[in-house]
Every structure is written in C-alpha cells, then in structure tokens.
Amino acid sequence: MRVRLSGGHFRMLNEKLYTCSGKDAFNLFKDDPQLFDVYHAGYQEQMSRWPEQPVNIIIKWLKSRNSSLVVADFGCGNAHLARNVKNKVYSMDLVSNDPSVIACDMSHTPLDSGSVDVAVFCLSLMGTNFPSYLQEASRVLKPCGWLLIAEVRSRFDPNNGGADPEKFTIAVKNLGFSLVSKDFTNKMFVLFYFKKKEAASKVKNIEWPELKPCIYKRR
Incomplete structure (x- = not known):
C-alpha cells in the first residue's frame, strides 16, 4: 500500500512539475520540502528501469576534458554528477538536502554572469517556462562555453506529439549557440551538445516549441 501511495504521489x-512554472515549483517544495523527497524517490525508481543513464554519459564526456572546467548542473537531483567528476560543480535544484546543493529557481540562479564553462540540463527541462532556464544558462556561461541537454526521447518525437528537434535546435541557436552535435541513438533519451558563440547577438522574440510533458501512466 505504501509503495502504491508513493507511486501515486x-x-x-x-x-505538476511539467505543467507549472519553475517559480511555482520552487514555492511548492519550499512550502513542503518532504514532497521533494517523495518526487526523487519515485524518479530514482523510474530511472532504475533504464538500461543506460544519461548523467553517466555526461560524466564520461566531462572526464574526457580538462577537469578545470567549471560546471553548472541545473536540476541536479542527488548531485550524482558532482560526486563523480573532479570539476568544480555548482549543483542546483529546487530543494537542498545537501550543503553542496544550491536551492533556487532555475531561471534565477545566484551564479555570476560568465562564470561557468559547462551548463548541464539532464532530464531537467521541466516547467512551462523552460526557455527561461536556457536563457539563464546562457547568462552564466562564458563565451565558447558548453550547453549539454539530455531529455526524454518522447519529448522530441513530433510523430507522437513531441517537439520538432529541428525547431528546438533553431530556438537554442537564436539564443546565441551553435549546435556541435546531437545523439538520437538511445531509445530512452536524446542528447544535444551546444556551444555558446564567442560574440553573438541574440534574436528577440524567439519561437520556442512546446516540450511534451513526460507523464507516467497509472498502473
């Protein structure tokens, strides 16, 4: 009964997290931090069914580069990334149960402008205002900094209600990035590797595609 109840929660x-703004989500967990534990327990249970974890691919990518690169992990969860690399990592999420994690709204982080080399969104573009998270990542990234995005594959499947990945790519490019590569080989998730242009003028009124919420069906 407890497992079933937790699954329902x-x-x-x-x-809720997929269909509300980041500010509303931050306030929700601020009012009741225990809900964050319920959510992440369910999240970890879902992830345990995946044969491969996107965060581990990102960790491998970071390990193949200089450990002096400063990383901002937007929506870090249990800060798995920070614990598995030598880099300086700013781990950020809506609630902090760990002194190393910064609790904040992902569209308004306390990081200085141009202070990080890599911004990571690993299954964390949740919320109706997700473009503002990417705008915040652009703000804190240094010129030529990396933007790594891993997301559930179904969210980028236009044949089943998902966003057109090309339209998403164009929107991020208009934010001042270039697409270095993308990986759609995994059945569960997709990966985008963007790089911030050294001197780029951002396009006003960017047209962002709607990202399909990842809703789990009741069993």
Whole structure:
C-alpha cells in the first residue's frame, strides 16, 4: 500500500512539475520540502528501469576534458554528477538536502554572469517556462562555453506529439549557440551538445516549441 501511495504521489508531483512554472515549483517544495523527497524517490525508481543513464554519459564526456572546467548542473537531483567528476560543480535544484546543493529557481540562479564553462540540463527541462532556464544558462556561461541537454526521447518525437528537434535546435541557436552535435541513438533519451558563440547577438522574440510533458501512466 505504501509503495502504491508513493507511486501515486510521484505521478502527481511529476505532472505538476511539467505543467507549472519553475517559480511555482520552487514555492511548492519550499512550502513542503518532504514532497521533494517523495518526487526523487519515485524518479530514482523510474530511472532504475533504464538500461543506460544519461548523467553517466555526461560524466564520461566531462572526464574526457580538462577537469578545470567549471560546471553548472541545473536540476541536479542527488548531485550524482558532482560526486563523480573532479570539476568544480555548482549543483542546483529546487530543494537542498545537501550543503553542496544550491536551492533556487532555475531561471534565477545566484551564479555570476560568465562564470561557468559547462551548463548541464539532464532530464531537467521541466516547467512551462523552460526557455527561461536556457536563457539563464546562457547568462552564466562564458563565451565558447558548453550547453549539454539530455531529455526524454518522447519529448522530441513530433510523430507522437513531441517537439520538432529541428525547431528546438533553431530556438537554442537564436539564443546565441551553435549546435556541435546531437545523439538520437538511445531509445530512452536524446542528447544535444551546444556551444555558446564567442560574440553573438541574440534574436528577440524567439519561437520556442512546446516540450511534451513526460507523464507516467497509472498502473
């Protein structure tokens, strides 16, 4: 009964996080931090079914580069990334149960402008105002900094209600990035590797595609 109840709470919270703004999500967990634990317990249970974890691919990518690169992990969860690399990592999420994690709204972080080399969004572009998270990443990234995005594959499947990946790529480019590569080989998730242009003028009124919420069905 407890497992079933927790699963129901997870589905409710998951749907809420995908369909509300980041500010509303931050206030939700601020009012009741225990909900964050319920959500992440359910999240970890779901991730345990995946044969490969996107965060581990990102960790491998970071390990192949200079450990002096400063990383901002937007929506870090249990800060798995920070614990597995030598880099300086700013781990950020809506709630902090760990002194190393910064609790904040992902569209308004306390990081200085141009202070990080790599911005990571690993299954964390949740919320109706997700473009503002990417705008914040652009602000804190240094020129030529990296933007790594891993997301659930179904969110980028236009044949099943997902966003057109090309339209998403164009929107990020208009934010001042160039696409270095993308990986759609995994059945569960997709990866985008963008790089911030050294001197780029951002396009006003960027047309962002809607990202399909990842809603888990009740069993």
